[in-house]
Amino acid sequence: MSDPKFSIIGSGSIGIGWAIVFARAGYKVKVYDIEESALRNFENQVKNRLELLDENKLLTNSPKKIAARIKTTLDLTEAVSDADFVQECGPENLETKRDLFTKLAKLAKPDAIIASSSSALRPSEFASNIASNERCLVVHPGNPPYLISIAEVVPAKFTSEQAIKTCTDLLNKVGIIPIRVNNEPQGFVFNRLQGAILREAYCLVRDGIISPTDLDLIVTEGLGKRWSIVGPFATSALNVRGGIKAHVARMGKSYFEMGSERGQNDPWDEALVERVAADIESKLPDAKWEKNTQKRDLALMKLTKLFEKVIKP
Template identity: 35%
Template structure:
């Protein structure tokens, strides 16, 4: 498989932070990567980001033959996707731009190549409208940063073939990702919707003076977030019910949870809340070197990801 990968080409179209992270990950998996982005200075920024990501990928473990030397760059999308076995598109979250990029990819991509978009919110059915071969366009939405976080959300639009959805799932699994299959299109997909539900209440609690920004972060990072890093919300809820499991706990606290849910705040309708949240973040980070904070986060993420891989009883 490794020898096969070394002869296979992945195309990464759009090389912002997400695209660069994907490029680094595919390189670490032993593929040849050709990246494309029309922005001035894009290649230099891409190579700087890949260099920055590489130590973490080395810690996680490189495939045989993995090398940053396998990265090439072209400002021409057609050149980048020619001969690619898989294409990861990472363009702006604007429908008209997304469609134009997908059209350019389609014009030159091999007929059997899957075209996966990293879109965090656009509906695939809308993005693939007007495409010549919409059956091979899928959602392949990562969680930031893609070179570290295993999750990828996979979804087909109304014109995507079931075969190609399965091919995308199989591909991401084969390169060490943990893809989930989304069965129905919804705005924001799944993980981002779950995040927004949490942020909605976090914003409300801060706006209403219940708690500070820093204490919200502590409440999650030192509380349920520790459990969520190991098991998801349903399995943690199941564990809370003892022998009766999730059935018992929902029967026991369900009425109270419904009451809490009715009391939850709404997402702010104007931008007035932004200054309050930003000032809270500034206060929380006072005295910290945030770049070093992120490096520490990534180091601990690597340790946690490695530990979970060695724990077969964690789903």
């Protein structure tokens, strides 16, 4: 698809974010809302955010040129009739999403992708009983989507592989890295990971182990800082010479016991560790351990310098 057209349904926080992503990439966007005041707010917000992105040298076209690619409307048919990709950004409410998906499936072109920004509602909950649902799925962004460049792509059983491919190709075109999430897990993956940390954080504060402020500091100055360069698996591979298997041999028992304290019983068996090691070490082979740890350190040095300049909240 050489010049895809985008449509956004719901012009709140996430609708604003997606509109910037699609228009910044050079494509036309139509934005629908049921509230005229929401559309006026949308227009102001898009303008302000584009200007701020421009001031920070994060745009290759002028804010005015990018904003001119975006049109707002109170007419749903007009918003979707020529779209190749519809991104639903209405409220996180099952009935609203069911109703919207029923209408969108009738109004959109037969081969248009219909994606929802849903944070937790699964595609099978709101798109099971509608016609042509093989092109329906969730595309859950991070907030704000124009700065967080991944989105979770969550198909239902009824979503076709062709639609998933068209969707991921379009996301790549607009600079968003599509992350495939299988089997529609509760909370998808982004929020499951966030939730795992938040649940533990509440327990640690409850038990008088740490203050909330200090817990946040462990994340912003420690884990989070490092994770912005290497994820938890890559961290394990680079923390211990010998990679993932050596890390599990050294730390696996301790991590298992921490889980047991919280009633969890999910041992990392040999086959599972093999799978993780094979994937992670295809990018970070143990033979290049020194080189890769040095690369991590250099990136952390750059980040540290950047952090020194940033005024923290």
